[in-house]
Amino acid sequence: MPTLCWMTDLHLDAAEDAVRERFYQRVEAAGADALLITGDIADGRRTEEYLVEMAERVNRPVYFVLGNHDFYGGSIRDTRHRTAELADRDARLGYLTTLGVVELSPTWGLVGHDGWPDARLGDFENSQVFLPDFVTIEDLDAVRHDRPAMQRRMAELGDEAAACVGRVLPEALDRFPQVVLATHVPPLAGTAWYRGHSCDEDWLPYFACRAMGDVLLGVMRAHPDRRLLVLCGHTHGGGEVRVLDNLHVITGGASSGSPAIQQVLEFDGPGVQTGGVSW
Numbered sequence: 314m315p316t317l318c319w320m321t322d323l324h325l326d327a328a329e330d331a332v333r334e335r336f337y338q339r340v341e342a343a344g345a346d347a348l349l350i351t352g353d354i355a356d357g358r359r360t361e362e363y364l365v366e367m368a369e370r371v372n373r374p375v376y377f378v379l380g381n382h383d384f385y386g387g388s389i390r391d392t393r394h395r396t397a398e399l400a401d402r403d404a405r406l407g408y409l410t411t412l413g414v415v416e417l418s419p420t421w422g423l424v425g426h427d428g429w430p431d432a433r434l435g436d437f438e439n440s441q442v443f444l445p446d447f448v449t450i451e452d453l454d455a456v457r458h459d460r461p462a463m464q465r466r467m468a469e470l471g472d473e474a475a476a477c478v479g480r481v482l483p484e485a486l487d488r489f490p491q492v493v494l495a496t497h498v499p500p501l502a503g504t505a506w507y508r509g510h511s512c513d514e515d516w517l518p519y520f521a522c523r524a525m526g527d528v529l530l531g532v533m534r535a536h537p538d539r540r541l542l543v544l545c546g547h548t549h550g551g552g553e554v555r556v557l558d559n560l561h562v563i564t565g566g567a568s569s570g571s572p573a574i575q576q577v578l579e580f581d582g583p584g585v586q587t588g589g590v591s592w
Contacts, residue, residue: 315418317493317578318345318373321546322567324382325363326355329570336572337370343577348373351546351565352380352427352497357387357449361399368405376407376415379427380497380547381446388451389470393427409495410477414485417493421580422485425495426478428545431471431524432464434502435517442515468524474498475524482532486539493578494529494543501526504545504562506552520548533560544575551575 318340325333340348348371355363360383368375384392393410400408407415409425417423438460447457452470456462478494485492498521499505505512505520512520533541534557543562551566565575 315347315421315580316345317347317349317376317417317423317580318343319349319351319544319565319575319578320572321351321497321544321565321575322353322380322549322569323350323363323572324353324355324567324569325367325572326359327570328572332570333572337367339574340367340371340373343574345373345577348375348377349423349493349495349544349578350375350377351425351495351544352378353382353546353567354380355383357383357385357392361395364399364406365403368403374405374407376409376412376423376425376495378409378425378495378497381429381444381450383427385445385449413481414488416489418580420490422489422492423495424478424481424485424492426474426481428474428496428498428500428522428525429470430467430498430519430547431475431522432467432518433471433523434505434521435512436514437464437518440515440518442519444519467518471522471524474522475528478525479528479532482529482541483536486532486536486541490538491540491542494541496525496543496545498522498525498547499545499564500529500543500562501554501556504543504552504554504556504564505548506550506564506566507548508550509552510550512548512550516548529560530557533557 400406415423546565
């Protein structure tokens with residue numbers, strides 16, 4: 314049966330060489346058919362370097378989306394363009410944001426998008442959170458002194474991600490009875506976990522995307538005979554939520570400087586094994 318080794322928030326630039334090498338050895342030993350990374354591979358100035366290093370070291374296809382850290386040092390548009398060009402040059406890399414629908418098995422498809430928190434959940438107006446994103450990503454640095462403009466830009470980025478998924482997910486569900494969606498940002502408030510709990514009103518504007526959640530709810534309610542498994546990260550807090558009978562969201566936990574495997578997912582005909590639990 315096909316298998317995927319799922320990872321998220323690796324922050325490989327924060328890991329020492331020896332730590333990174335041991336991580337690659339664990340990934341290789343997992344024996345999965347392919348790798349899946351749901352963002353924050355590294356600081357954006359080194360993300361491409363580490364993608365190539367991983368593909369060479371582990372010798373498996375690498376499907377991935379980008380996280381907010383992967384855009385550090387540039388603009389979102391330019392980073393996505395460069396990443397798509399890299400994936401075009403290297404057949405081992407599959408950038409899901411631009412790739413469309415991938416067949417995992419006759420009954421399972423894979424789609425993905427980077428995603429973005431859209432500042433529509435939680436208390437953006439009164440939040441005191443200040444992220445490095447605001448000064449290291451050109452799109453946000455340009456509006457960091459204008460909170461209404463920052464909120465509009467985040468909403469635009471969330472809407473863009475949701476619209477893309479709203480186009481590709483129905484196509485995948487038409488082809489496959491079951492689909493995996495890889496994205497960086499949790500799609501609903503209840504899926505943004507931090508330290509074992511849903512994150513608070515200060516952090517929620519930056520930890521979830523209401524637009525994405527609305528799209529997923531709408532699409533899956535319109536496809537009651539299909540199932541969707543969402544894999545995401547971003548918050549560094551792990552948790553699972555069965556949002557609908559046919560919509561399951563798993564948010565991966567992480568610790569910067571200690572890259573880890575989240576799960577090895579085994580896809581059979583009627584379901585998937587996630588952490589030993591069949592779904």
